[in-house]
Amino acid sequence: MRDTTITEVTEAERDTRRAMWRGFRGKCPNCGSGPLLRGYLKVRDHCPVCREDLSHQRADDGPAYLTILIVGHLMAPLLMFVFETWRPEPLVLFTTFSVGTIALSLYLLPRLKGGMVGLQWAKRMHGFGDED
Template identity: 50%
Template sequence: MATGSVSLAKAMWRGFRGKCPNCGEGHVFGRFLKVADTCDHCGEELFHHRADDFPAYLVIVVVGHLVVPAILAVETAYAPPVWLQLAVWLPVTLFASLALLQPTKGAIVGLQWQVGMHGFEAAKRRREAAQLAPVLVKAARR
């Protein structure tokens, strides 16, 4: 198990990279979008996540906000034929969406893990207790 506190940003970044939010070493995904039941490095349970459709909504918003202005800029500046616009922007949209979907889902799993959402409450309590234990031991020695 990882020692110390893992910040929200660090947990989400680890998830974004497809790594376990707890240790940063194991893999979050067993397949493309299937979250592993447990981390293959530290054993942290990951099956509690409830990412559902939220990662897909975020990807739609991000890709839409990047692709639509690009389409409008190209249309305004060059006015290419519609077939060329479709030939360029449909694959760009598809590949951008697929490229962002897994990292976004990993970041959402990292967020849920760090905050203690859904079934991650027990893991959060364990982390908080482990973090508090050395302080209590030092106080008891005085």
């Protein structure tokens, strides 16, 4: 029978998928119940529920790049499909897709930031590890 070391147990506890999903939902990647964000994009210094230190996060421009990538890959084919299928007036097409693009971007940005913080926490990046 193999003995499990403490590092293996704590590594198993930090499930990447679960941490990213919790972050995507705007919750603490550690406990899953405390709020991750203070405001629209500002990450809290620590979780008010489990006291996990979140000040180490370095999401920076990653969520913005991912938002642009996802929104662009969704809206460009949809724009072509709508244009080729129904041929709407240019002003209607522009207005509809501008509003849709902005709304989708504003919806995804804080969620992708939370997911990225969850990924950093799960992978022990940027000071999230136990070795201090």
